[in-house]
Amino acid sequence: MFHRTIGTAALGLAIMVATGISASAQIKIGAVLSITGPASFLGDPEKKTLEMYVDDINAKGGVNGQKLKLIVYDDSGDANNARTFATRLVEEDKIDAMVGGTSTGSTLAMIPVFEEAQVPFISLAGAIQIVEPVRKWVFKTPHTDKMACEKIFADLQQRHLITIAIISGTDAFGKSMRDQCVAAAPNWGITVAYEESYGPRDSDMTPQLTNIRNKASLQAVVNTGFGQGPAIVTRNYRQLGIDTPLYESHGVASKQYIELAGPAADGVRLPAAALLVAEKLADNDPQKPVVVAYSRAYQQRTGEAVSTFGGHAYDGLMILVQALQRAKGADRANVRDEIERTKGYIGTGGIVNMSAADHLGLDLSAFRMLEIKNGDWTLIPEAKS
Amino acid sequence: MAEFLQFFFSGLTVGSVYALVALGFTLIYNASDVINFAQGEFVMLGGMSTVFLALGGIPLPLAALLAIVITTAVGLALHRFAIEPARDATAVSLIVITIGASIFLRGVAQVIFDKRFHSLPPIFGSEPLRIGGAAILPQSLVVFGGATAIVVLLWLFIDRTLLGKAVIATAVNRLAARLVGIDTRRIVALSFAVSAAIGALAGVLITPLALTSYDVGTLLALKGFAAAMLGGIGSALGAVIGGLVLGMLEAFSAGYLSSKYKDAVAFIVLLAVLLAMPRGLLGRGKIERV
Amino acid sequence: MNVQSLKAHRFAGLTIIGAIIVLLPAFFPSAYYYRVAALVLIFGLAAIGLNLLMGFAGQISLGHAGFLGIGGYSVAIGPTYFGTPPWLSILGGVALSGLVAFFVGRPILRLKGHYLAVATLGFGVLVTIILTNEAAWTGGPDGMTVPRLVLFAWRVHSAEAWYWIAAVTFLFGAMLALNLSDSPTGRALKAIQDSEIGSSMLGIDVARQKLAIFVISAIFVSVAGSCLALFNGHVTPDVSTFLRSIELVAMVVLGGLGSIGGSLMGAIVLVVLPQALTVLHEYEDMALGLILMGSMIFLRKGIVPSLTAMIGGRRT
Numbered sequence: 001m002f003h004r005t006i007g008t009a010a011l012g013l014a015i016m017v018a019t020g021i022s023a024s025a026q027i028k029i030g031a032v033l034s035i036t037g038p039a040s041f042l043g044d045p046e047k048k049t050l051e052m053y054v055d056d057i058n059a060k061g062g063v064n065g066q067k068l069k070l071i072v073y074d075d076s077g078d079a080n081n082a083r084t085f086a087t088r089l090v091e092e093d094k095i096d097a098m099v100g101g102t103s104t105g106s107t108l109a110m111i112p113v114f115e116e117a118q119v120p121f122i123s124l125a126g127a128i129q130i131v132e133p134v135r136k137w138v139f140k141t142p143h144t145d146k147m148a149c150e151k152i153f154a155d156l157q158q159r160h161l162i163t164i165a166i167i168s169g170t171d172a173f174g175k176s177m178r179d180q181c182v183a184a185a186p187n188w189g190i191t192v193a194y195e196e197s198y199g200p201r202d203s204d205m206t207p208q209l210t211n212i213r214n215k216a217s218l219q220a221v222v223n224t225g226f227g228q229g230p231a232i233v234t235r236n237y238r239q240l241g242i243d244t245p246l247y248e249s250h251g252v253a254s255k256q257y258i259e260l261a262g263p264a265a266d267g268v269r270l271p272a273a274a275l276l277v278a279e280k281l282a283d284n285d286p287q288k289p290v291v292v293a294y295s296r297a298y299q300q301r302t303g304e305a306v307s308t309f310g311g312h313a314y315d316g317l318m319i320l321v322q323a324l325q326r327a328k329g330a331d332r333a334n335v336r337d338e339i340e341r342t343k344g345y346i347g348t349g350g351i352v353n354m355s356a357a358d359h360l361g362l363d364l365s366a367f368r369m370l371e372i373k374n375g376d377w378t379l380i381p382e383a384k385s
Numbered sequence: 386m387a388e389f390l391q392f393f394f395s396g397l398t399v400g401s402v403y404a405l406v407a408l409g410f411t412l413i414y415n416a417s418d419v420i421n422f423a424q425g426e427f428v429m430l431g432g433m434s435t436v437f438l439a440l441g442g443i444p445l446p447l448a449a450l451l452a453i454v455i456t457t458a459v460g461l462a463l464h465r466f467a468i469e470p471a472r473d474a475t476a477v478s479l480i481v482i483t484i485g486a487s488i489f490l491r492g493v494a495q496v497i498f499d500k501r502f503h504s505l506p507p508i509f510g511s512e513p514l515r516i517g518g519a520a521i522l523p524q525s526l527v528v529f530g531g532a533t534a535i536v537v538l539l540w541l542f543i544d545r546t547l548l549g550k551a552v553i554a555t556a557v558n559r560l561a562a563r564l565v566g567i568d569t570r571r572i573v574a575l576s577f578a579v580s581a582a583i584g585a586l587a588g589v590l591i592t593p594l595a596l597t598s599y600d601v602g603t604l605l606a607l608k609g610f611a612a613a614m615l616g617g618i619g620s621a622l623g624a625v626i627g628g629l630v631l632g633m634l635e636a637f638s639a640g641y642l643s644s645k646y647k648d649a650v651a652f653i654v655l656l657a658v659l660l661a662m663p664r665g666l667l668g669r670g671k672i673e674r675v
Numbered sequence: 676m677n678v679q680s681l682k683a684h685r686f687a688g689l690t691i692i693g694a695i696i697v698l699l700p701a702f703f704p705s706a707y708y709y710r711v712a713a714l715v716l717i718f719g720l721a722a723i724g725l726n727l728l729m730g731f732a733g734q735i736s737l738g739h740a741g742f743l744g745i746g747g748y749s750v751a752i753g754p755t756y757f758g759t760p761p762w763l764s765i766l767g768g769v770a771l772s773g774l775v776a777f778f779v780g781r782p783i784l785r786l787k788g789h790y791l792a793v794a795t796l797g798f799g800v801l802v803t804i805i806l807t808n809e810a811a812w813t814g815g816p817d818g819m820t821v822p823r824l825v826l827f828a829w830r831v832h833s834a835e836a837w838y839w840i841a842a843v844t845f846l847f848g849a850m851l852a853l854n855l856s857d858s859p860t861g862r863a864l865k866a867i868q869d870s871e872i873g874s875s876m877l878g879i880d881v882a883r884q885k886l887a888i889f890v891i892s893a894i895f896v897s898v899a900g901s902c903l904a905l906f907n908g909h910v911t912p913d914v915s916t917f918l919r920s921i922e923l924v925a926m927v928v929l930g931g932l933g934s935i936g937g938s939l940m941g942a943i944v945l946v947v948l949p950q951a952l953t954v955l956h957e958y959e960d961m962a963l964g965l966i967l968m969g970s971m972i973f974l975r976k977g978i979v980p981s982l983t984a985m986i987g988g989r990r991t
Contacts (some may be wrong), residue, residue, distance in 0.1 A: 036600070037600075038600075041500065041501065044501075077913070079913065083907050084950070087710045087834065090707075091706045092705055104817045105911045105913075109818075109909040170807060171816055172816035175810065176816075176817060179810075198639075201601070203398070203595030203596070204594070206520075207391070207392050207639040208640075210640060228502040228598070232596065239513045256501060260502060414789075467968050467972065474971065474972075474975050476788070477932065478971050480924070481928045482971045482972065484921055485925075485966075485968035489960070489961055489965055489968065492961030492963070495960060496957055496961070603917075603918070607796070607800070610793060614792075618789060646804065648800065649805070652800055656794055659786060660782050660783070663785065663786055665790070
């Protein structure tokens, strides 16, 4: 057994070293993603997207004449593992840049490694702390949860619904967005009158929703969470016959939510990236070509409905590739500078304009407000602000 | 009142899920003293296999049946290749083996299935029944009914058939059972098979309510194990009662106390019960040799 | 074999391990290896702690990662909210873990076998729930940043430095554990493992000894948790989950219950293997599960005792 471990480890090391030696002409991109574990709902589409597009780019000749080499590690949603793999990417695999960090916890654990090694890091996690305060080598592509809250609040304001309840998942995504919403609410004249929460893997939320139903004076309910939670909340909501307007979050992320929630999802509103309504965008919408192309490609190659989390990975990769092209090489400092100079990049998440003070580059217009009607997404016309 | 009833229905729904998983734990423990942490994966396999077989074009009832058969085969394989060879290992070693098995099965599910959530159509439709101002989905009653039916069937099996009596004999004293000619290896294999079948059936019944994905097994195993111990491991009725009590505790804490701490309340009560009744609610006392 | 040579034999093992630890870095090409090795030593320390409870006292705990959490968050909360320096916070974590272990252990150690298992499981789950929900103190599911350890004005942050700190801590802990196993407490624990009723007839205060070892094992794990958090610079609630507790149990059982060297072996397998198995990509979990099952089936007593028995030529 001991010999077997040494043997396997030696084999693994040999493979790593061999790939390291042969790859000197390649641009190495590292990715630490949560492909298994509680965040696999996010990490899996991210991995599939990165692999798909790295293959595509290589088939077309690579970047600056060099092929891309993608090195993916699975942190299983554990920040300690993420940190170890980050060290491995920097020290062993000697990557030129990193696109990854599915969750905020993993990202925060890895940031010190990349900052110290001076490797550009484009994170795929949601929390605002990743880019506020701005760190020199850290960028991100997903909208912050604060933006999602503000988009929801703008819509609530327009409908004159100002007393709300929040029901949130106790996972990092749900909690982080709940915190941002509670903090931002006063600025929009919204009162969070009541709160409930549920575990991300719970199977029944009727007790919490019963309490919400019994609170008179609530005008709307906002559910922050991702994965199966929102689907079950939505089903339970209709099961209990609650007709107060329900808002979901961008954690819902794909058409599968509508499939799972069924007819209960009708009338639900949520902020989402244009990716979810690709085909329904106006023909002159600048995002339309990008999102339609990505959406079709993803669906065709994986057989699964497109996911906004995969979209963030797409944006991260493309921003990096364009920065590599502008930098005409893989020198890390130049690439970092070029990432920071990203202007007018049209992606699945929105139009990105980065700067030294803004390592995200999206504004509220990057979110579209959607409503579910007859089992499909529809765009709500933009509120005049 | 309507509120109380709604919490009660929620507890019934969730509790029936735990009860079915706990039954699986109890069955195997009874025949072999093994705590099978892969029990949760049986539930996952039942649900996920049905989903994927149905997606592949097989009609739903047949898909469910096939899924149960496949999972039963997995249970038998687990016994034959992992538990049988290690039958004289310590209890802790066996726990680690079943944990290894659960990791393995989860790994296989990752590769064969996918990482998304899936549902199945409910058997009696998704219109809730309105009773006393509260709403309960017909599927919840199906799950509860399933758990009850299985307990009754098990009782009949144990009480009325010779094979059932052989199972009890093996549980009470293995050596004595072998001395009277009972093939204890077959009995243990049978217990694994039946537990796997129950787990798979649970998966099929639960999925329309709680959805399924490749990693639902872990949390279910944890709660199912807790429920089985709460009810007193070794008693099938105890497993069901333990499951229902755990579900009720969660629902009522979420409703009346704090939804953030509902799981905490359930576990604190579990600890309190075990301290007051060290054998669980219905557990039998054991005669120990000094 | 007489008692003297047995003792020498034990400490010889420790000396050999110590020598390997000192010489190994000569083979480390990069900081990555230092990091993995440091993690092995940190988890090895935790495994020794759990081994004291499971291997020597014959009890089981499915919630010991809760103490990893207590130790880890002490070094986050101490400096952030109380301004205590990290080294003092480590001691704070030790004190807190000891107290919690004392008050939790007293009632639940009356339980036996699987009932004790589920009670400790409940404890671990409770710790995780508190760490996840009390965001005002713990930063919630995203966790907290942990300020760097400062030893005599030297700010420790590199993987190399942590390797040596982890090594010293591990060797110290291993020595303590070995001394414990030879002491009256250790012998009392072995007697308790064989027969609780018998040993209480001999005058051993069974409850007190079990509680003492529960507290000591909690302290070992707490120190490991503090080191882990300080090393990473970040701590999240998933350091104390059920899965982590299971990982610790697997390390102890895999390596060999009651064997200090076995605990290190178990840590090596469970820390290095996932790193080595990344070449298998999506088959990694399958491989890990198979290896765990296979090791337990074929090396029944754990890696180190089985190998020692084979080498020693004795059939057990």
